[in-house]
Amino acid sequence: MTLFFLGVVLLLLGGAAAALLPRRRAADAGFAALAGGGCAAAAAPALWALAGGTVADLRITAAVPGGDWVFGIDPLSAFFLVIVCAVGAASVLYGVPYLATERAHRSVRVAHLLTAIEIAALALVVVARSAMPFLIAWEVMAVLAYFLVVFESERVAVRRAGLIYLIGTHTGTLALIALFAYWGQLAGGLSFAALAAAAPMLPASGALVFTLGLAGFGFKAGLVPLHFWLPGAHGAAPSHVSALMSGVVIKMGIYGLLRLVTLVGPPPVWWGWLVLAVGLASGVLGVLWALAQHDLKRLLAYHSVENIGIILLGLGVGALGARYDAPVVAVLGYAGAALHTLNHALFKSLLFLGAGAVLHATGTREIDRLGGLARRMPFTWTAFLVGSVAIVGLPPLNGFVSEWVVYQALIRSADVSPARAAVFGVAGLALIGALALACFAKVCGAVFLGQPRTSAAEGGREVGYGMLGPMFVLAAACVVIGLVPLVAVAPALRVGALVGGVGTAAVNDGLAAVAPALRRITVLAFALVGSVAGGAWLMRLASRRRTQTSSETWGCGYERPSVRMQYTAASFAAPLLAAYGPSAGVQVTREHGAFHTHPLDLVLDKLVLPLWTRLRNWAISVRPIQQGRLWVYLLYLLGALVALLLYLALQLERVSW
Amino acid sequence: MTWSAVAAVVMLFVIAPLVPGIAAKTKARLAGRRGAPVLQLYWDLSRLWRKGAVYSRTTTWVFRVAPVALVATAGAATCLVPLDGARAILSFSGDFVAFAYLLALGRFLLVLAALDTGSSFEGMGASREVTVAAFAEPALFLAFVAVVVASGETSLSGALGAALAGAWPTAAPALAMVAVSLFLVLLAEGSRVPVDDPATHLELTMIHEVMVLDHSGQDLALVLYGSALKLSLFAALLVGVVAPRAALPPLVALPALVAGIVVAAVAIGIVESVTARLRLGRVPQFLTAASALAALGVILLLAGSGT
Numbered sequence: 001m002t003l004f005f006l007g008v009v010l011l012l013l014g015g016a017a018a019a020l021l022p023r024r025r026a027a028d029a030g031f032a033a034l035a036g037g038g039c040a041a042a043a044a045p046a047l048w049a050l051a052g053g054t055v056a057d058l059r060i061t062a063a064v065p066g067g068d069w070v071f072g073i074d075p076l077s078a079f080f081l082v083i084v085c086a087v088g089a090a091s092v093l094y095g096v097p098y099l100a101t102e103r104a105h106r107s108v109r110v111a112h113l114l115t116a117i118e119i120a121a122l123a124l125v126v127v128a129r130s131a132m133p134f135l136i137a138w139e140v141m142a143v144l145a146y147f148l149v150v151f152e153s154e155r156v157a158v159r160r161a162g163l164i165y166l167i168g169t170h171t172g173t174l175a176l177i178a179l180f181a182y183w184g185q186l187a188g189g190l191s192f193a194a195l196a197a198a199a200p201m202l203p204a205s206g207a208l209v210f211t212l213g214l215a216g217f218g219f220k221a222g223l224v225p226l227h228f229w230l231p232g233a234h235g236a237a238p239s240h241v242s243a244l245m246s247g248v249v250i251k252m253g254i255y256g257l258l259r260l261v262t263l264v265g266p267p268p269v270w271w272g273w274l275v276l277a278v279g280l281a282s283g284v285l286g287v288l289w290a291l292a293q294h295d296l297k298r299l300l301a302y303h304s305v306e307n308i309g310i311i312l313l314g315l316g317v318g319a320l321g322a323r324y325d326a327p328v329v330a331v332l333g334y335a336g337a338a339l340h341t342l343n344h345a346l347f348k349s350l351l352f353l354g355a356g357a358v359l360h361a362t363g364t365r366e367i368d369r370l371g372g373l374a375r376r377m378p379f380t381w382t383a384f385l386v387g388s389v390a391i392v393g394l395p396p397l398n399g400f401v402s403e404w405v406v407y408q409a410l411i412r413s414a415d416v417s418p419a420r421a422a423v424f425g426v427a428g429l430a431l432i433g434a435l436a437l438a439c440f441a442k443v444c445g446a447v448f449l450g451q452p453r454t455s456a457a458e459g460g461r462e463v464g465y466g467m468l469g470p471m472f473v474l475a476a477a478c479v480v481i482g483l484v485p486l487v488a489v490a491p492a493l494r495v496g497a498l499v500g501g502v503g504t505a506a507v508n509d510g511l512a513a514v515a516p517a518l519r520r521i522t523v524l525a526f527a528l529v530g531s532v533a534g535g536a537w538l539m540r541l542a543s544r545r546r547t548q549t550s551s552e553t554w555g556c557g558y559e560r561p562s563v564r565m566q567y568t569a570a571s572f573a574a575p576l577l578a579a580y581g582p583s584a585g586v587q588v589t590r591e592h593g594a595f596h597t598h599p600l601d602l603v604l605d606k607l608v609l610p611l612w613t614r615l616r617n618w619a620i621s622v623r624p625i626q627q628g629r630l631w632v633y634l635l636y637l638l639g640a641l642v643a644l645l646l647y648l649a650l651q652l653e654r655v656s657w
Numbered sequence: 658m659t660w661s662a663v664a665a666v667v668m669l670f671v672i673a674p675l676v677p678g679i680a681a682k683t684k685a686r687l688a689g690r691r692g693a694p695v696l697q698l699y700w701d702l703s704r705l706w707r708k709g710a711v712y713s714r715t716t717t718w719v720f721r722v723a724p725v726a727l728v729a730t731a732g733a734a735t736c737l738v739p740l741d742g743a744r745a746i747l748s749f750s751g752d753f754v755a756f757a758y759l760l761a762l763g764r765f766l767l768v769l770a771a772l773d774t775g776s777s778f779e780g781m782g783a784s785r786e787v788t789v790a791a792f793a794e795p796a797l798f799l800a801f802v803a804v805v806v807a808s809g810e811t812s813l814s815g816a817l818g819a820a821l822a823g824a825w826p827t828a829a830p831a832l833a834m835v836a837v838s839l840f841l842v843l844l845a846e847g848s849r850v851p852v853d854d855p856a857t858h859l860e861l862t863m864i865h866e867v868m869v870l871d872h873s874g875q876d877l878a879l880v881l882y883g884s885a886l887k888l889s890l891f892a893a894l895l896v897g898v899v900a901p902r903a904a905l906p907p908l909v910a911l912p913a914l915v916a917g918i919v920v921a922a923v924a925i926g927i928v929e930s931v932t933a934r935l936r937l938g939r940v941p942q943f944l945t946a947a948s949a950l951a952a953l954g955v956i957l958l959l960a961g962s963g964t
Contacts, residue, residue, distance in 0.1 A: 029780075096714065177720065187699065294719060372715075374773075389762070389798060392765065393758060394758050394761055394765060395755060395758055395762060400758055404751055404754050404755070407751055411805055411811055412811070414805065414806050420959050421959070422957070423806065426798050427802070427952070428798070430794045431791065431795045433758070434761070434787075434791040434794035434795075437761055437787060437790070437791075438787035438791055441772070444769055445771075445780070445783070449769060449772045449775070450780075451715055451775045498837065514750070516749060521755065523747065524733060524736075528729060528730065528759070528762075532726050532729045535728065535729055537723035539724075539725055541873065543710065543874075546708065546874060546875070548709060548712065549711045549712070551711050551713060551714065553715050553774045553776045554713070554774075554871050556778055556860050565777045566775050566777060566780065567772070571781075571784065572780060575784055575785060632852075
């Protein structure tokens with residue numbers, strides 16, 4: 001625990017170094033070294049705890065508000081702490097060269113300072129063991145994220161996205177404050193231990209607590225329909241902050257839900273089904289909205305909604321398994337959720353860093369203004385391709401492993417009689433996977449392959465090693481988990497057992513259920529990599545004896561193809577959007593030989609904003625009450641007095657009768 | 658790993674190019690033509706293998722790796738199916754996910770190769786390919802769920818084994834629905850009528866063919882072989898569902914598999930002779946029907962297992 005707090009202090013020192021050291025180079029170096037070291041130091045006890053060690057709790061009993069402040073690291077905390085530290089470190093190291101060119105017109109030092117405090121707050125959220133420090137760290141995390149989102153505050157779209165984010169996150173926090181206030185007053189204390197002890201007293205097996213938790217943590221996680229703040233905010237933030245937000249910050253919502261389940265015990269049945277349904281909706285709608293986007297970073301942000309959906313599928317089926325006494329389903333479901341959280345953190349931050357590199361090199365993130373970057377940025381392209389294959393869930397990378405665990409939980413629910421309808425989640429997950437494949441084929445094809453569509457794309461050059469390094473480390477992590485899944489699945493199963501409230505025996509049961517399969521997945525993955533590499537090498541040998549001609553792309557007889565004839569990303573997505581789009585609120589229109597897709601967000605554009613406008617209009621209509629003249633207020637006073645007297649008189653009359 | 662499993666995989670690798678040949682022959686005979694020889698694809702492959710290749714200047718390494726990856730993924734997926742009726746080379750719980758996702762990986766890379774050329778025709782084909790796949794995938798997974806529920810086993814080798822044979826007498830209607838659904842998925846995944854037409858000559862109406870327009874020589878040979886392998890793999894899967902052969906000795910089960918695949922190929926040819934190709938806008942409805950059939954099968958099986 002001491003090492004953990006040393007890490008937090010190092011992070012804060014790193015932030016201070018970035019803000020205060022006079023010379024620019026020293027500030028950058030100090031920030032990178034101290035903050036990176038802080039992440040490493042904070043991750044060390046987490047790895048120890050995941051390996052089976054125990055970390056002593058830290059209790060602050062001095063004069064602090066809200067009772068004792070307790071901090072501890074159990075497998076659940078440790079798992080998320082590793083995510084925070086890994087993505088945090090990558091984001092810090094990438095951020096230094098990424099923001100270096102912005103120095104002229106923006107306050108880069110403050111951005112670095114805020115990033116460092118943000119990571120420290122994230123780390124504190126997952127180790128807090130009582131409600132007061134948890135909520136404080138939570139709020140620090142949320143508010144600092146706002147300041148990071150509006151880094152490019154001179155753009156109107158950025159300020160709007162920031163404001164919507166702030167409203168969204170505070171509504172969520174409000175639900176959490178209500179949750180802990182209600183529960184703490186029942187429990188007579190705010191430490192998690194006291195709350196857990198009071199859990200059996202919660203009426204209706206904790207219905208209110210679970211509802212408030214799903215609302216509060218759901219806002220942070222960005223599940224449909226509470227996701228409306230997410231695409232704007234993640235699209236507007238600087239790319240390394242987007243990576244941190246998409247990879248880690250929204251995962252705090254998942255952490256909160258898992259922590260809630262550990263404290264209260266198995267959630268009610270309806271909650272399990274609700275989470276399953278919300279997960280399915282988030283997954284399918286998220287990927288459909290992503291398919292319709294024209295902005296690379298907004299597209300990636302919608303994929304976060306999709307992946308939160310996959311995580312919730314695991315969480316929901318885990319909850320059902322726990323409720324219906326099927327420990328293997330419970331452990332696999334929760335473990336699948338945890339593992340996909342880790343994997344999504346890795347590949348999504350990788351993709352955001354890749355998108356940042358594209359933005360850095362070309363100055364645009366409009367997908368249909370890019371193209372042909374595979375030749376110009378070969379290393380970024382390789383890293384981005386790894387991230388794409390991983391997020392689509394294809395072997396031999398990590399996305400496949402966690403989706404496979406979620407599939408395992410879903411398919412095994414067929415044996416649990418009351419929960420067997422959950423097997424239809426398999427079809428949903430298959431649909432999500434196939435749509436994600438279409439979406440990333442679109443992104444990779446339009447951004448990196450073919451020919452550059454504009455001069456901006458033509459002039460794209462590879463980014464420096466400072467930005468490539470973090471991308472390659474994240475890509476390597478994706479490959480390692482994909483090839484040797486056991487290294488990540490075993491800790492995830494410990495988390496699953498903890499959340500499912502079953503002992504270590506269940507870990508062994510779960511491990512026994514999946515370990516042989518995981519070993520065969522390793523065999524399969526290596527065989528696949530080996531056969532593709534060997535096959536490509538053999539083809540090279542074989543093709544040496546044949547003539548090879550270079551030519552223009554075959555245009556079916558047309559001799560003068562131009563760059564503008566390339567299939568665009570919008571056209572690529574059109575058949576799918578024409579079929580599925582209406583259900584997701586995406587409009588496809590064809591007019592004057594032109595073709596448009598309008599990526600409206602069903603919730604934000606059709607529900608939240610109209611509601612907001614109506615609320616504002618209503619508020620304006622009652623504004624004449626406030627005239628600012630004294631006699632009007634005296635009249636109000638008189639009117640209220642008369643009304644009160646009349647009421648009293650009537651009451652008296654009724655009593656006297 | 659048993660010798661019969663290895664032999665079955667090798668056999669499927671050898672007979673794969675036969676399936677499109679038989680389908681084409683059936684189609685020709687029903688139309689009153691003599692048609693190309695059944696072994697035509699073998700000759701085509703050997704001729705293409707000896708030819709040189711033309712590469713577009715726009716393409717990158719993705720274009721060259723994709724054909725290899727297509728064959729490698731289809732080959733790896735073959736190792737997961739219990740072709741001899743008893744046990745696949747590699748079998749584990751949930752291997753059907755790996756089966757579907759391996760084929761998806763091959764498709765993903767082939768689509769990227771198409772986009773790598775920057776051709777608008779190939780972009781169009783790629784877009785259609787992923788659209789069809791997005792509708793076929795849920796149907797395929799529902800079919801897997803159905804056999805998993807019917808057999809109580811979570812690996813393909815188990816689910817297509819003895820337990821499924823035992824489930825047929827009691828759950829025949831549901832399993833028949835699943836088999837029909839799987840056949841529709843086969844038509845879509847194998848780029849056959851009514852989803853796609855391998856014999857069409859106009860690029861604008863193609864799906865799979867137009868996507869590989871720029872591949873030539875050995876690359877094209879690999880693409881053609883990979884597609885044929887995928888088609889016969891789905892045929893083998895269908896045979897596994899309709900006729901579980903776990904009880905048969907391998908020496909009977911393997912010829913039975915070949916016979917089943919030939920029947921499936923003839924069925925493809927008959928379908929191609931009697932139906933017209935669907936308009937592209939109708940393809941989603943066709944495949945949604947396949948999903949609905951499989952979902953109904955799953956519901957019937959779940960209801961049956963509960964009582």
